[in-house]
Amino acid sequence: MIELKTRSEIDRMHVAGRFVAAVLTELAGRAEVGVNLLDLERHARAMITERGAESCYWDYSPSFGRGPFRNVVCLSVNDAVLHGLPHDYVLRSGDVLSMDLALGIDGWVADSALTVIVGEPAEEDVRLVRASEEALAAAVAAAQPGQRLGDVSAAIGAVAARHGYPVNLEFGGHGLGRTMHEDPHVSNDGRPGRGLVLRPGLTLALEPWFARTTDRIVYDPDGWTIRSADGSRTTHSEHTIAVTEEGPLVLTRRDDEVAA
Template sequence: MAKLKSPEQIERIAAAGAIVAQCLRLLQQRARPGVRTRELDALAERFIRSRGAEPAFKGYHGYPASICASPNSLVVHGIPDDYELTPGDVLSLDVGVELDGWIADAALTVAVGRPSPTARRLLDTTRAALYAGIAKAQPGAHLGDVSHAIQQRVEQDGFSVIRALVGHGVGRAMHEEPQIPNFGRPGTGPLLEPGMVLAIEPMVNAGGHEVEMGPDNWAVYSRDGSLAAHFEHTIAVTREGPRILTPWDPDAPAALVRESASEKAERGSAESALTPHREVR
């Protein structure tokens, strides 16, 4: 059963989500050829802690890093290491932040250098599927409406939603009910209610939907070695409709973001931390 949050609690999650968004934009800027994923992890941890928050992933069930950095056929849960980014890579970056006991979680996939036509289509499709799903997160709708919208958007472009991995509720804990598959039938599943906070996250393979676990028991790869993409937002279901709490995407549909005054102020104060002349050390 989903744990409903009050408007005040949603604002607390949104404050953590603002830090997630800032961190993802910073990582997106720094994901360049020659950079090692371990360096991105260190940068993210410094940034998150500089904002008075904690990296929610670090230590979670023993996970050793602050972010997940998953290149190419590595779908999710890639532990940052000495992998050096090269032109043509796609890199999925997943960040979780805990602030004053509340957690937000989001992800994006970036192209390193010039992407192949398939990689570009995969990233565009997966991002579009995220927003197609979020748009269906209306009070009185069913969770299956969200899942179906994601699946339909992905499959119309000839890609495959990964069926073994799901989104989830989020709030006081990293993973709360309900689980959110990226495939399903409209009109099925739990009813969506104001106060639900959900991490919606399409995970998509360019080839088949099957995945396999890596030897470290964290990394999940596409079984056929095809490229993978992962986009995610933490959203709240409100009486006015879905609200994105992790606004990392400046091109997101404006109706889905609806920042509060406090979020706008927080975002404005953080802009200097994201400019080229300022380093987070």
């Protein structure tokens, strides 16, 4: 079931979205050479507790995971791209770190992710990260009222194709609002002009993610961390948006981002 939100409800999701953006900005600033992933997790927990927010990940128990996630942020390094379980790992120069955060405030949820490069970046990693950011911007721009969900998916797929990156269709974006995952599923590739008509009040998490040279994935023994099957570097970008009469509204935009 798809629930269209009122403008007041979107405003409440925007409160959660601004805080998600603030936490990710803080973590990105702390992601330096020599920093342990567990320190980033602890800092995110402290910020969430102080704000009185609620982590969407703490009790997250999908079919593929081994028990509840029991952390508040997904931290995925290099060939890891989704659901990275925070663990005892010290960041090194050149590491590609994806951070994914979803939380709720007063019953309304927002979800966002960004990828940063620690220390000295490799040019091919810079291109990869920028491609997912470009794909996210294209998806947001396509989320106009009256357009179709396939237009959003096709916008992501077109960017991936232009850069030569394969696209995995097992995981993608999703609806959200009262909970972290709601209908509809948003594939990271698709056919324009197909699928659900985008109506004002629809709220979506759009999240293009790519691996450099494969569309296949494997899981770590922890049951959570998803990696590229060939070990190639990965990237993940995500925003929560609302479709409005005036066009798409990004609810998790960070202060360092330029508004579209």
